[in-house]
Amino acid sequence: MEQAAFVCGGVFGARRSTLSTSDVVSSRSAFVARRSNVGVGKFSFQASQAKRSGVIVMATETDTMVKADSATGMHTAAAVSAEISKAMAAKGIDRPVIIGVAADSGCGKSTFLRRVADIFGTKLTKAHTPQGEFLTVICLDDFHTHDRMGRREAGVTALDPAANNFDLMYEQVKALKEGKSVMKPIYNHETGEIDPPELVEPNHLVVIEGLHPIYDERVRELLDFSVYLDLADEVKIAWKIQRDMAERGHTLEAILASIESRKPDFAAYIDPQKKHADVVMEILPTELIPDDDEKKVLRVRLIQNEGIEGYEPVFLFDEGSTMEWIPCGKKLACSYPGIKFRSGPDTYYDKSVDVVDCDGGFEKLDEMIYVESHMNNTSTKFYGEVTQQLLKNSSAPGSKNGTGLFQVIMALKMREAYERITGRSITPALS
Amino acid sequence: MVGFVNTIATPVQGAKRASCASASRRMVVVYNKEMIRDKIAAAVKEASEKSDKFGKQSQEAAVAWDVVEELSAELSHEKANDPKADPLDVYCEESPEADECRTYED
Numbered sequence: 001m002e003q004a005a006f007v008c009g010g011v012f013g014a015r016r017s018t019l020s021t022s023d024v025v026s027s028r029s030a031f032v033a034r035r036s037n038v039g040v041g042k043f044s045f046q047a048s049q050a051k052r053s054g055v056i057v058m059a060t061e062t063d064t065m066v067k068a069d070s071a072t073g074m075h076t077a078a079a080v081s082a083e084i085s086k087a088m089a090a091k092g093i094d095r096p097v098i099i100g101v102a103a104d105s106g107c108g109k110s111t112f113l114r115r116v117a118d119i120f121g122t123k124l125t126k127a128h129t130p131q132g133e134f135l136t137v138i139c140l141d142d143f144h145t146h147d148r149m150g151r152r153e154a155g156v157t158a159l160d161p162a163a164n165n166f167d168l169m170y171e172q173v174k175a176l177k178e179g180k181s182v183m184k185p186i187y188n189h190e191t192g193e194i195d196p197p198e199l200v201e202p203n204h205l206v207v208i209e210g211l212h213p214i215y216d217e218r219v220r221e222l223l224d225f226s227v228y229l230d231l232a233d234e235v236k237i238a239w240k241i242q243r244d245m246a247e248r249g250h251t252l253e254a255i256l257a258s259i260e261s262r263k264p265d266f267a268a269y270i271d272p273q274k275k276h277a278d279v280v281m282e283i284l285p286t287e288l289i290p291d292d293d294e295k296k297v298l299r300v301r302l303i304q305n306e307g308i309e310g311y312e313p314v315f316l317f318d319e320g321s322t323m324e325w326i327p328c329g330k331k332l333a334c335s336y337p338g339i340k341f342r343s344g345p346d347t348y349y350d351k352s353v354d355v356v357d358c359d360g361g362f363e364k365l366d367e368m369i370y371v372e373s374h375m376n377n378t379s380t381k382f383y384g385e386v387t388q389q390l391l392k393n394s395s396a397p398g399s400k401n402g403t404g405l406f407q408v409i410m411a412l413k414m415r416e417a418y419e420r421i422t423g424r425s426i427t428p429a430l431s
Numbered sequence: 432m433v434g435f436v437n438t439i440a441t442p443v444q445g446a447k448r449a450s451c452a453s454a455s456r457r458m459v460v461v462y463n464k465e466m467i468r469d470k471i472a473a474a475v476k477e478a479s480e481k482s483d484k485f486g487k488q489s490q491e492a493a494v495a496w497d498v499v500e501e502l503s504a505e506l507s508h509e510k511a512n513d514p515k516a517d518p519l520d521v522y523c524e525e526s527p528e529a530d531e532c533r534t535y536e537d
Binding site for chain 2: 105106107126148151152155156157158159189190192240243244247250254257258260261262264265
């Protein structure tokens with residue numbers, strides 16, 4: 001007989017429970033109701049009493065939690081702390097800095113966020129919502145209003161705003177920014193279900209990543225900085241093929257059909273966020289290799305909005321001038337197909353932007369240092385910091401081309417933004 | 432279906448506790464990935480059927496393919512986070528002062 005076993009974690013400690021298949025199959029709503037009570041038995045008893053007073057006291061936590069205003073539907077257990085969290089004083093946080101990262105590759109943009117963590121000299125834990133001494137990363141899928149089965153029944157994709165609780169997202173991100181802790185729902189990507197909420201405390205730096213960090217106007221206002229990762233179709237297809245073809249059950253037709261059918265919702269809901277991002281990182285096919293099928297060589301453009309308070313765009317040689325630069329030649333030997341940079345002002349959706357463009361890749365340390373020394377406003381704290389960071393994660397994808405280079409630069413910019421906002425200084429890691 | 436979590440204490444001659452815990456952790460990861468793979472295969476099948484039935488551009492097909500996409504992304508994240516290194520090395524990196532990680536110069 002099939003048994004479903006799970007562990008309910010959280011502030012009440014772990015409890016293991018088993019439900020037999022007949023229980024699961026009997027009635028879905030009953031299952032959900034029973035599951036949401038299991039593991040929070042004491043909690044629900046208190047909750048029924050507390051419902052009257054509106055205040056829920058956590059057994060092991062010292063923050064007093066109040067049910068969130070937008071805790072509706074599957075998020076009824078979501079909560080916000082009544083006052084400023086004790087974590088603020090404990091960690092010496094003045095004001096949490098909130099950064100939004102938008103992309104279509106699911107949560108756990110591990111390489112980029114790992115680079116960010118390295119730049120801040122902190123570690124990313126492996127939890128569902130990594131909460132380190134400095135950095136917390138929230139996956140916005142946690143605010144899905146429906147679980148996977150619910151989305152099937154409602155006929156919406158995860159991209160559809162109707163499948164996301166923006167009210168709760170706004171309420172909880174606002175709370176974190178104000179220094180309050182929250183009980184944030186969990187969306188379990190494996191099971192496709194919404195798990196009981198977890199405690200998320202404010203932190204020095206809170207990154208919200210997912211499909212819609214810049215979609216809702218109110219959430220957008222809360223962000224101190226936002227980045228949108230824009231993959232060209234051909235690159236997306238190539239990466240997905242790389243990712244999926246090794247697995248059984250996937251065929252090329254399936255991958256292509258998947259991307260095609262995703263396009264309408266993507267174009268309607270996700271893509272428009274580009275206009276509102278502070279920086280857009282475009283990843284395009286290379287121009288250096290004609291008829292390149294492998295898409296191993298890439299072109300990356302960093303589109304930087306002007307007029308972002310405190311943000312100094314990266315450029316080559318002289319700000320505001322247009323430049324094309326091929327560093328390979330007499331001084332620097334490069335391997336095929338080499339590397340080509342462009343830099344200059346441009347317009348993007350009717351806004352003035354500064355663009356830096358890197359096509360190709362570099363093989364050797366001296367190439368990286370050479371390139372780094374010719375870029376201005378990279379926000380490094382010492383000569384060679386960009387190269388050092390690339391070498392640190394040298395096995396990570398993109399370490400030898402524009403994706404890694406610009407990810408590191410973005411992380412440095414995020415550090416600069418943090419320092420400007422809080423007035424604090426981050427000591428760069430020297431090794 | 433919910434992921435199965437279990438710690439298996441397999442007695443292996445001379446194995447240290449750290450290796451046991453890491454090995455069983457890895458077993459859990461391997462097991463989870465297998466489950467996701469099964470789900471992906473089933474989801475692809477369903478999405479293909481919906482495509483055929485309702486049309487490639489239909490909402491039903493989009494929803495079904497979205498499920499495939501979500502599961503594939505999750506699988507690749509699991510693979511990325513999977514410690515490929517020797518579990519003992521990973522453990523010692525985190526806690527070099529542990530007994531199991533003592534090194535001797537003779």
